[in-house]
Amino acid sequence: MNTLLQTLIDRRGALLTALWQHLEISIVSLLIAMVIAIPLAIWATHHKRFAAVMLQIAGVLQTIPSLALLGLLIPLVGIGTVPAVIALVIYALLPIFQNTYIGIDEIDPSIEEAATAFGMGELRKLFKVELPMAAPVIISGVRQALVLIIGTATLAALIGAGGLGTFILLGIDRNDTTLTLIGAISSALLAIVLSWLINRLEHVRPRYLVAGLVVLLLGIGGTSVYHAVQQPKDNITIAGKLGSEPDILINMYKDLIEQDNKDVHVTLKPNFGKTSFLFNALDHNQIDIYPEFSGTVLESLVKQPHSDKKLTATQTYQLAKTDLDRQFDMAYLKPMAYNNTFALAIRNADAKQWNVHDISQLRTVENQVKPGMTLEFIDRPDGLPGVNKAYGLKLSAQSMEPKLRYEAIHNRNINLVDAYSTDSELRQYHLTVLRDNKHFFPAYQGAPLMKQALLKKHPGVAKSLNKLAGKISETDMQEMNYEVNVQQKSAKQVAHHYLVSHHLLKEAR
Structure with missing residues (x-):
């Protein structure tokens, strides 16, 4: 707990920045999703044969894995905030559209008939009768969308959009549970607070709600413009x-x-x-x-x-x-x-026990080898496929996140990992880098x-x-990596x- 508090104090500036970035991305995405989904749902209540099609489309969009969606968006719009917002809007459409449609469609027909009998036109009936009655269901959908957005927005850090995901990614990369907890807890608290605030919207009059949304958009937009103006020209x-x-x-x-x-x-x-x-x-x-x-x-x-x-x-x-x-x-x-090339590493104790110091010597103990490697190394031609071909091996590996594979070899769950020659973990976990005696790995100079x-x-x-x-x-x-990651x-x-x-x-x- 002391470590967590000290880290919070030391990184309070970075946390506030990440929190604001996360809030900005989330609110903008939610508002855009509402502007798209709510009018579409209202229109669909009068064109019911299209409603099922729209629900299917929104459902399919939500099933696209977030990383895949971000990868598809990058060639089109680059990286940063724009693809992050587009992806989050796509994920938020289904709950908002579905709840708006259901909320209006399930209003008692007799109430609709009474409103028409009182001479209300379609627009007046929508704002005076249908939306107020459907508001609890619509707001429930908005709340679901917001919680989904805040959780998914942590991935925005992967494409340079910032947010609380930076703490989570940094914690995983540095093997620092405290940083991961700070990012995860902050994201959860943000979702709880905003979910509560949205729940209170049921008691707000529509005109005040619209005015509040306009003020919120102007505030976010004004802040973005201010930062852009303050940015030095050079x-x-x-x-x-x-x-x-x-x-x-x-x-x-x-x-x-x-x-x-x-x-x-x-x-x-x-x-x-x-x-x-x-x-x-x-x-x-x-x-x-x-x-x-x-x-x-x-x-x-x-x-x-x-x-x-x-x-x-x-x-x-x-x-x-x-x-x-x-x-x-x-x-x-x-x-x-320095040449930060690929390498294969085993524990020092295994190197001594097996008498293995070159990659080619792995053939003598291949039946005892349990590799755990990054997905990138498993897939690259100059990774595991190339190693197997060059050295006459038949190794297959579990795919693991970079930091997790080092923890796994330290805990003896695996006994062979891919590495980079400058990784601090080679020193930290007492690993032996096997000599690339056939000079397979290409040079990697930075x-x-x-x-x-x-x-x-x-x-x-x-x-x-x-x-x-x-x-x-x-x-x-x-040594510098060791100072950052370990010290x-x-x-x-x-x-x-x-x-x-x-x-x-x-x-x-």
Whole structure:
């Protein structure tokens, strides 16, 4: 409990920001869903043969997995708040439409006839009779939609839209239960409070309700406009993938750029999401820079992969740089020294017991091996399928989240994991990295990726970031990851210390 309270105190600023982002996304999505679903449901009560079709469509939309929906939206609208809101609106349509339709359709026909007998037109009857009588059912649907939205909105953090999901994702990535609890509890409390407030709407007169909604929209819109106006004109947005390592690197980028370019302000978006999300964000000019690996570029990003060729680290980088420039008009600056390539790791005790130190030696104990690996590694040609082919193995693995596989091998549920050569968990859990004696895994050197247009506008950025070229060894990176993940130091602090101690910053700030 003390740890939870201390973390709340230390991160209160970040929590308030995430809470506001979550609230903003949720309320906007709910209001848009209401504007779409309620009029459609009212219309459907007079066109009953279409009502069943609409309910089926809304039901089918709600069954689409949220991650799949976000992935489908990214190529169309990029990433950030817009695809998050679109996805949440889609999920909220069914309960609002269904309850509005049922609430109005089940009004006693004799009441409808009496209203008509009193000379009420359709519009007046709707607002004076039907909506007031159906209000409890409609509000129930709105409340269900809101709870659904708030829970699903935690995934918005995966595509850079912020919200309380950032705490949950960060907690999972850092193996920090406290951060995960803060995100989950805050999301649950937000749902409870807003659900209670919506329940109170039954007692609010329609004109006051409409006025309140207008004020709420103006408040949210005004805040967004204010932040947009306050944003410095020469602002550079740097994003990083999930994990401590990208977080450390983007903090280094920020320090170096702001030191050398006094007119530039840097905004960081850590734990932004997966590779495809970040690359699409860069391609759609929603971010300006992010660190990417040369092997990932050739394997996953350029249109003519070179994974079938045996390339040196220098060749891999040069091909990645050339293809990015030619195909996407992107600049790929000079790489750092370390090679954060894929690896296979086992416990130190198993390495001694089996006398296994190379990947090829796994064939001697293949019947004892129980792999647990990330879904990405299981699926990639330069992952498990390629390893099996290159080494004559027949391994099949359980798919696991990156952090969970390390916990699983530590708890002896599995005994072989995929890894990155700079993972702090290799040290933390006393794991042996098996030597890639057939040199199967491609080189993965990290370097800043950006649009050529950014360098034309800010030519000093390249000079600043190229100070990291040839710097940071695998040992350095693993140690920095260990400081963040295990010793719970901030990525900003660790990054700043490295730059100062290696004389890349003029002075500590």
